[in-house]
Every structure is written in C-alpha cells, then in structure tokens.
Amino acid sequence: MWYYEKKLQYPVRVRECNPTLAKYLIEQYGGADGELSAALRYLNQRYSIPDKVVGLLNDIGTEEFAHLEMIATMIYKLTKDATPEQLKEAGLGDHYVAHDHALFYHDAAGNPWTATYIQGKGDPIADIYEDIAAEEKARATYQWIINMSDDPELNDSLKFLREREIVHSQRFREAAQMLIDEKDKKRFF
Amino acid sequence: MEKPKPMPEAYYSLLEKIQAVDFVLLELNLYLDTHPNDADAIEQYNESSYESRALKKEFEEKFGPLMNYGASYSDYPFDWATPPWPWQV
Amino acid sequence: MHQRDYHPYISPFDPCKPIEKKTYSTPPHLFLGFQEENSPQYKSAAEALKRGTLWPSLYDPYS
Numbered sequence A: 001m002w003y004y005e006k007k008l009q010y011p012v013r014v015r016e017c018n019p020t021l022a023k024y025l026i027e028q029y030g031g032a033d034g035e036l037s038a039a040l041r042y043l044n045q046r047y048s049i050p051d052k053v054v055g056l057l058n059d060i061g062t063e064e065f066a067h068l069e070m071i072a073t074m075i076y077k078l079t080k081d082a083t084p085e086q087l088k089e090a091g092l093g094d095h096y097v098a099h100d101h102a103l104f105y106h107d108a109a110g111n112p113w114t115a116t117y118i119q120g121k122g123d124p125i126a127d128i129y130e131d132i133a134a135e136e137k138a139r140a141t142y143q144w145i146i147n148m149s150d151d152p153e154l155n156d157s158l159k160f161l162r163e164r165e166i167v168h169s170q171r172f173r174e175a176a177q178m179l180i181d182e183k184d185k186k187r188f189f
Numbered sequence B: 001m002e003k004p005k006p007m008p009e010a011y012y013s014l015l016e017k018i019q020a021v022d023f024v025l026l027e028l029n030l031y032l033d034t035h036p037n038d039a040d041a042i043e044q045y046n047e048s049s050y051e052s053r054a055l056k057k058e059f060e061e062k063f064g065p066l067m068n069y070g071a072s073y074s075d076y077p078f079d080w081a082t083p084p085w086p087w088q089v
Numbered sequence C: 001m002h003q004r005d006y007h008p009y010i011s012p013f014d015p016c017k018p019i020e021k022k023t024y025s026t027p028p029h030l031f032l033g034f035q036e037e038n039s040p041q042y043k044s045a046a047e048a049l050k051r052g053t054l055w056p057s058l059y060d061p062y063s
Helices: A019-025 A035-048 A049-079 A084-091 A093-099 A125-149 A150-178 B010-033 B038-063 C046-050
Strands: C001-006 C022-025
Touching: A019 A049, A019 A084, A019 A125, A035 A049, A035 A125, A049 A125, A049 A150, A049 B010, A084 A093, A084 A150, A125 A150, A125 C022, A150 B010, A150 C046, B010 B038
Parallel strands: none
Antiparallel strands: C001 C022
C-alpha cells in the first residue's frame, strides 16, 4: 500500500522551453537504467531476498518513484507549451505523431520500456550486485545528461538525482556486506 | 471558467522547508535500514518526524491536504483533488 | 569532483582531434566501506537537501 504526497522530493525548475533537453531526459524516464526500471527492479526483488535487506529494497524502490516523478516534471515543463514545429526541430516529431504532448515510457532513441531491462535472479548476491551496477549506470547517465544540458536550474535538480545514485549504491554495498557477514554477527566500530 | 491563480511565495518556501526535513528523514531511513542499532540516528529520526508533522500541519491549514486516502483531513468541498499538482507548480 | 584519469593510445590515423587525457568518476562511496555511526552531518536540513545527502563523506560534486 502506498500513499501519495502532493510534493516533489526536490524542487524542479527549468529555465526555458527546451524540448531537446526533454528528449535526452526521457532516457531516465523509460530507458534501461532509468527511474522506472529502478523502482520496478527493487520492489520486485524484495519478495525473494533475506528479511534483513527487504526494508532497504522497499525504501529505495519507493524513492525511485519520487525520482520518476521529478524526471516527468522536467519533461512536462520543458515541453508543455512547445509547438509541433519546436518539437520537430528537437527531434521529437516522431514522438509527437504518436503521443502529442503525452509522456511515454521509452528511451531517448524511442525504444519502448521493456521488462528485459531489469533482473530478478532470486539469488541475493546476484540481485544486490545487479542493483549496485544499476545505480552506477544511472549515475553515469545523469553525468552524460548534465554534460549535454546548459540549463543551470535543471542541472541543479539533475545533480541532486546523481548524488542519490551514490547514496543508494553505498546502501546496497552495505546490504551486500550484511548478506556476506556471518549470521547475527554484531558490528563494532 | 475562472483561471487558476499562481501559488504565493509562502507556498514555495514552506514546501521547501518540508522537503528539507523529509529529506533528512528519508536519508536516515535508508541509513537505519542498514544500521538498525544506531540509537542516536533513531533519536534524530523521531525528532525530525515530529518536526515534519508540525510543518505539514501548518502547510495544510494554508494550502490544503498533502496526502490522500485519509492521511490528511479535508475541508468542504473536498479539497484533495484540486490543483495545483506538484509537476504543475 | 572525485575522478581518475588515463591517457588513451593516439594513432596518427585518428580522424577526430585526440583527447589526450580522459577522466572518469570515482565517487567517495567507493572508498567509504560500511558507513560508521555518528559520521558528521551537514549543519542544516536545507543544506542536506541541496547536496542530495545528509553526510559530507558521501557528497560528490559534479559539473
């Protein structure tokens, strides 16, 4: 069960109508290492992993939906009042003829989202290592999008999202350690 | 039809205060998922939770419910499903 | 920005202008290990939100 809260996790502002940037950001909406993939990957893995890491998968998976909503907000704002002509110039003509201004779960090249982007192997070590890799890939994707963007306000939100990938990777690394450590061994510092 | 009015500055500033406290809570939550015995972090988590509730009470009195399904009270007429939505502001 | 660099092989027959030094990110979590209790935190919730983490030991600026 989830409750919806009428707020974004982090404020999203964009400086100008810029559908070209929206086209790149769609990679993190419906792309292989995007936020939809992340949310569905973790929330699906939590059913078949030892109890001591279920909470972490549940909570990071939930945060990913908040990130998905931030990405959607960026795309929405960058394209909201763009004319078909502007969309065409941005390379979104193909998107427009199928979807108008609707968002859709596909990557920057237009490939529709597919469950083959995510893994649920059922082996706790394999699944957590998959998750660590996924966070590093998402971090890299944010870097490449920031490199393509000259909108300082948008980049501020993208840097927040990139930093979240780092924190998630840290927690998954700790989860891997918890799975490797001997049962109930107390941790001292 | 009347055009919807833009939200006042106080909406954004109070919302950002909530976003900040809730972010600390989320960070502590993920941390505690892997550090369940850190008593100081649990104390900070509970204190921040109290602070978040107070801020949300103030926000909701001014700008309407933040949460659905009964987690926030409603005014009359039902004021949950009214704009603006987070992606619109 | 935490990063490493390397020097790719450059052939006289490479058509694009060679990039002599390439870099890649090595964010701080790669070196942190299991996070210690009571790690120093950012002073305010607003700063933590701005940085995207509560702990300076996990912060990696990028530009």
